[in-house]
Amino acid sequence: MKNLKPLSSPALDAVIVGGGVVGLTLAYWLSSNHKKVVVLDQAEVPNFKAPSGDHMRAFYLTHGKDFFYTELARTALPFWLKLNAESGQTIFSQTGFLDLASKIPGFETHSFETLKKMKIRAEWIDKKNLPREHGVFNARALKGALFHPDGGFIWAQRALSLIAALAQKEGAVIHGRSKVASLIKDNSGKLKGVKDSNGKTWEAENFIFTTGIWSPKILKDYRIPLRPTRQFQIYLKPPQNPGRFRLEHFSVFRLTALGFCGFPMHVHGYMKIIDYKPGPFGDPDEDKLKAPPPSVEKKCRAFLKKYIPDIASYSESETSLCHFDATKDGDFIVDKLRNFPNAYIAAGFNGKGFSLAPAIGKILSDWILAGKPSVNLQRFRLSRFK
Numbered sequence: 001m002k003n004l005k006p007l008s009s010p011a012l013d014a015v016i017v018g019g020g021v022v023g024l025t026l027a028y029w030l031s032s033n034h035k036k037v038v039v040l041d042q043a044e045v046p047n048f049k050a051p052s053g054d055h056m057r058a059f060y061l062t063h064g065k066d067f068f069y070t071e072l073a074r075t076a077l078p079f080w081l082k083l084n085a086e087s088g089q090t091i092f093s094q095t096g097f098l099d100l101a102s103k104i105p106g107f108e109t110h111s112f113e114t115l116k117k118m119k120i121r122a123e124w125i126d127k128k129n130l131p132r133e134h135g136v137f138n139a140r141a142l143k144g145a146l147f148h149p150d151g152g153f154i155w156a157q158r159a160l161s162l163i164a165a166l167a168q169k170e171g172a173v174i175h176g177r178s179k180v181a182s183l184i185k186d187n188s189g190k191l192k193g194v195k196d197s198n199g200k201t202w203e204a205e206n207f208i209f210t211t212g213i214w215s216p217k218i219l220k221d222y223r224i225p226l227r228p229t230r231q232f233q234i235y236l237k238p239p240q241n242p243g244r245f246r247l248e249h250f251s252v253f254r255l256t257a258l259g260f261c262g263f264p265m266h267v268h269g270y271m272k273i274i275d276y277k278p279g280p281f282g283d284p285d286e287d288k289l290k291a292p293p294p295s296v297e298k299k300c301r302a303f304l305k306k307y308i309p310d311i312a313s314y315s316e317s318e319t320s321l322c323h324f325d326a327t328k329d330g331d332f333i334v335d336k337l338r339n340f341p342n343a344y345i346a347a348g349f350n351g352k353g354f355s356l357a358p359a360i361g362k363i364l365s366d367w368i369l370a371g372k373p374s375v376n377l378q379r380f381r382l383s384r385f386k
């Protein structure tokens with residue numbers, strides 16, 4: 001049989017490279033504004049091996065003194081609630097979010113001030129009231145806690161499937177197993193197309209790279225200043241009275257000074273604890289799921305022994321490895337790609353991109369539709385790294 005040359009795609013408004021949570025929410029916003037959109041991903045969509053494809057991701061409005069991120073979270077919140085309403089399922093478990101304070105003043109008191117100024121519901125819990133209200137935590141080791149009822153966690157895999165379905169309903173076309181291998185420029189300096197690993201060229205008016213930890217690879221000529229860091233998540237079974245850790249009784253919690261965050265126990269009886277201080281560099285394509293170094297578990301047990309002693313003696317546990325797309329200053333990258341008027345990048349989410357993805361997707365969509373961003377993106381510019 002004759003080997004047919006693949007045809008070029010018809011005119012598209014946008015090609016989104018990367019079908020993680022950011023790419024899919026962007027596809028949803030653009031296609032619901034009648035734009036012709038194609039999403040290309042190197043793996044299946046949803047890709048459960050990418051950072052977006054985890055079981056659970058925390059959603060919170062507490063970002064210390066940072067009004068900008070708090071506003072991004074406030075913008076994202078209605079989208080997560082809408083997914084619950086539209087699907088009739090629980091995509092977003094709004095358990096509330098508990099920020100434990102190990103020192104005062106600190107991140108938690110600053111967050112409380114910010115939430116009050118922004119008129120976002122929140123309650124300060126004094127140390128003496130902690131045993132009554134959140135008895136599993138060791139109040140003697142804490143100075144108090146901040147609780148905000150709008151926080152919680154997102155069932156990430158369910159969310160991805162639903163966002164993909166909503167985008168498709170609006171007309172977006174999603175192609176899995178289409179790894180973008182190269183970029184094609186035209187004579188005027190615009191990006192004309194991208195070529196995928198199947199040999200097909202995709203031409204469009206706009207290109208958006210939402211390729212997360214893989215961004216430095218696909219955009220290797222553009223020196224994207226982020227590096228993947230290895231982050232281990234520990235899933236443990238509470239050794240006694242597990243009922244207290246179920247989501248009906250227990251909220252997502254975090255102790256920012258130590259970098260630990262934990263989730264209620266899910267259906268299989270495991271609760272997840274993450275150490276979200278950025279770890280060492282790890283190549284996402286080479287790092288196979290191997291056992292974490294003993295120091296990871298040691299650190300986790302030391303944290304639990306001090307703050308949640310009832311679960312420190314767990315014996316059943318599992319671990320998983322995932323990567324942050326970390327930038328030096330901890331801020332995101334949302335910008336046009338150097339030299340191209342029609343190519344954008346959104347990456348560098350430093351372990352907090354899932355919950356804020358609806359806001360980032362909306363900002364990018366508004367930028368593409370209106371020709372300029374609807375918010376000041378100075379902080380997310382690539383030029384800040386020079």
Ligand SMILES: Cc1cc2nc3c(=O)[nH]c(=O)nc-3n(C[C@H](O)[C@H](O)[C@H](O)COP(=O)(O)OP(=O)(O)OC[C@H]3O[C@@H](n4cnc5c(N)ncnc54)[C@H](O)[C@@H]3O)c2cc1C
Nearest residue numbers: 018020021022041042052058180212322349352353354355
């Ligand atoms: C351990 C851990 C815990 C976290 N906890 C939280 C949390 O509690 N709350 C929170 O908000 N965030 C959290 N995050 C961060 C969050 O998961 C990420 O910021 C978010 O999922 C990033 O989404 P993304 O769409 O930018 O990228 P990704 O999910 O990485 O998706 C990128 C996609 O691009 C595709 N791709 C890459 N290269 C190519 C190519 N050349 N061609 C085609 N496709 C390509 C990939 O296959 C992938 O599907 C956590 C991350 C980790 C690792």
